[in-house]
Amino acid sequence: MDDSAKLVSKVLVLDGNPESFDRIKEFCDANDLIGLKAHERNLMSILKSNVDMGAILLSEDFGKGAGSGIALAREIHLVRAELPIVLRREHSDNLDDLSEKDRKLFCAAYTLDNVAKLRGVIDEFIFSRVYPNVLVRGIKEISEAALTSQFKSSEVGSEPPYIVRDRMIYGEVFSLIPLESSWCRGYMMLQTDEITMLNVTGSEVGGSDFRNINSALSEVTNLIWGAFKNRYVDGQEKRGDFLTQVPIIINHQHRYISFGSEDPQLCFKYTLADKDDDNIQPMVIYQRFVFNLNWSPDDFKEVQASVEELVDSGELELF
Amino acid sequence: MAQILIVDDSSTVRNEVCDFLKKNGLDVADAVDGKDGLNKLKADPRIKLVVSDVNMPNMDGLTMAEKIRSELNNSTVNIIMLTTESSASMKERGKAAGVKGWIVKPFKGESVLATFKKLAGL
Numbered sequence: 001m002d003d004s005a006k007l008v009s010k011v012l013v014l015d016g017n018p019e020s021f022d023r024i025k026e027f028c029d030a031n032d033l034i035g036l037k038a039h040e041r042n043l044m045s046i047l048k049s050n051v052d053m054g055a056i057l058l059s060e061d062f063g064k065g066a067g068s069g070i071a072l073a074r075e076i077h078l079v080r081a082e083l084p085i086v087l088r089r090e091h092s093d094n095l096d097d098l099s100e101k102d103r104k105l106f107c108a109a110y111t112l113d114n115v116a117k118l119r120g121v122i123d124e125f126i127f128s129r130v131y132p133n134v135l136v137r138g139i140k141e142i143s144e145a146a147l148t149s150q151f152k153s154s155e156v157g158s159e160p161p162y163i164v165r166d167r168m169i170y171g172e173v174f175s176l177i178p179l180e181s182s183w184c185r186g187y188m189m190l191q192t193d194e195i196t197m198l199n200v201t202g203s204e205v206g207g208s209d210f211r212n213i214n215s216a217l218s219e220v221t222n223l224i225w226g227a228f229k230n231r232y233v234d235g236q237e238k239r240g241d242f243l244t245q246v247p248i249i250i251n252h253q254h255r256y257i258s259f260g261s262e263d264p265q266l267c268f269k270y271t272l273a274d275k276d277d278d279n280i281q282p283m284v285i286y287q288r289f290v291f292n293l294n295w296s297p298d299d300f301k302e303v304q305a306s307v308e309e310l311v312d313s314g315e316l317e318l319f
Numbered sequence: 320m321a322q323i324l325i326v327d328d329s330s331t332v333r334n335e336v337c338d339f340l341k342k343n344g345l346d347v348a349d350a351v352d353g354k355d356g357l358n359k360l361k362a363d364p365r366i367k368l369v370v371s372d373v374n375m376p377n378m379d380g381l382t383m384a385e386k387i388r389s390e391l392n393n394s395t396v397n398i399i400m401l402t403t404e405s406s407a408s409m410k411e412r413g414k415a416a417g418v419k420g421w422i423v424k425p426f427k428g429e430s431v432l433a434t435f436k437k438l439a440g441l
Contacts, residue, residue, distance in 0.1 A: 146425075149425035150331075150425070211330070212330070212331070215329055215330045215331040216331050218329060218331070219329045219331040219332055222329065222374070222403055222424075223403055223424055223425060225403065226402070226403020226404060226405075226423075226424065227403065229403070229404070229406075230403070230404070230405045230406065230423075313423040313424060313425060313427075314422065314423070314424075314425055314426060314427030314430055314431075315422065315423075315427075315430055315431075316399065316420050316421070316422050316430070316431045316434055317410075317420060317421045317422070318419065318420040318434070319410075319413070319414050319418065319419060319420060319421070
């Protein structure tokens, strides 16, 4: 597989036993997971931060005393209910002996002797959707091109694409645009924070320039949307008199957005650093694809334009 | 009084294109959507070239082009679309509406300046 299209996911590993942690880390490394270690004392601040994750691997005895992991799971569930929690137990790889209420906190249990079971859980809850390599790679290409053309004084970098189950909103500014085709229906979101975007665009902090950054983010969204449509959707727009919709819920207090679906989301993270001034804090843009209304990757295909039809962007094609 | 009318709902694009053309000595007006574009064109007979986005609120660029020909009975103004759209069906609709040319965003001023001047009658 081409590395530029390889999907990973971040998982929070809450395990106080160093030996267990090493085994879990090995598992993560071998299974496209990025294991993030956290201590109990800073766990809640991590959960309330912008770290977007695919799951939590929690040890039953993590924290102070036997069974303390389960008490902690109750707290985690309150803050990030959308994150699947997998419980590592010493002697049992099921949840049967827990109360019905506590069982609902976890998506599965495993033991170190049966780590293979964890693979199935990860496949079911994180890598449950097939995202064609050519699509993942193409999205990254067209997005980087759009960002480069819009923010000419910035160097655009990106991290490997990843999968999240989080529903967190990053920053203060975000755009949302529908994507409709015969093989997908959903949305693309771009999220960033206002201050760094003001810096990168050279706008005045605290002034009325926030409308300029809205417009700039809108235009980047438009450029990516247009390129996505031209490359993957042209002529395959979903047609019909009745197209389903579901409400989108935004909770500002919890910086949370739900599209009514529990499915994992495809994410990209771009960093825009000023080419000339290292002192300017880079702007981070999170791009999420939420195909909540339809996802049929078997029908996905790249639009094949004939060579005669290909005209470089920015060039005038006279009729 | 302007020679070229830029129609785009994005202020970022309007500013970028207008600034570039003004720097190159052209008189430019702008409009925020197709409806606004029709009104501006109606009010200024000096406009010889309209450069318009396709996807805009209130009235899209292709509908505006159709109305320029049918409602304003203006068959002489040149219309260029500057858009992220590049589908053959969109271009066909543009051709039928009398659109003269098509540019897929992003805007690269230097590569189109000479043609813009020509189409603006300069």
